[in-house]
Every structure is written in C-alpha cells, then in structure tokens.
Amino acid sequence: ISPLRALLAQDDFLTTLQPLREELRAVVADSPLRTSLYLEFLNTGSNINVNPYERFWPASLTKLPVAIAAMREVD
Numbered sequence: 621i622s623p624l625r626a627l628l629a630q631d632d633f634l635t636t637l638q639p640l641r642e643e644l645r646a647v648v649a650d651s652p653l654r655t656s657l658y659l660e661f662l663n664t665g666s667n668i669n670v671n672p673y674e675r676f677w678p679a680s681l682t683k684l685p686v687a688i689a690a691m692r693e694v695d
Contacts, residue, residue: 624663637661641668 648655648670656674660667 628663637666637668644668645670 644657648657654674657670
C-alpha cells in the first residue's frame, strides 16, 4: 500500500472492486476466446483475477530467444 495514499484526493480511489470484478468476469465468460485477466491497483495492492490458472503460450516472451537461436544457426 502506497504511503502517499493519505496525501492524495480520496475521490480518485475505488472503495470496492466487487462491481468491476463482476463485470469483468461476465465479459470474460461471454467471450468465445480463452481469456485470462489480472488487474492490480498499484496504489492499494487490490487485484482482480479472472481464470488465473488458464495456460497460454507466452509468445511475447519467446521472440528474443527464438531470434537468438535463428541467428546462431545462420552464423
């Protein structure tokens, strides 16, 4: 929890995440795609998890190792 929270206008803070959590769960449930979502409010540490155990191939994390391997093969 941010120690600066006491210095900021409290109008900018959510008092409960439950309405947002329910809405996001409904959106994900209605989606035809496999979806996982994690949202964290950094100023409070509150978070929303939807389908946290869904597995995905982390394509954005594999680009660099694949490029390095390809360049080594070319070399």
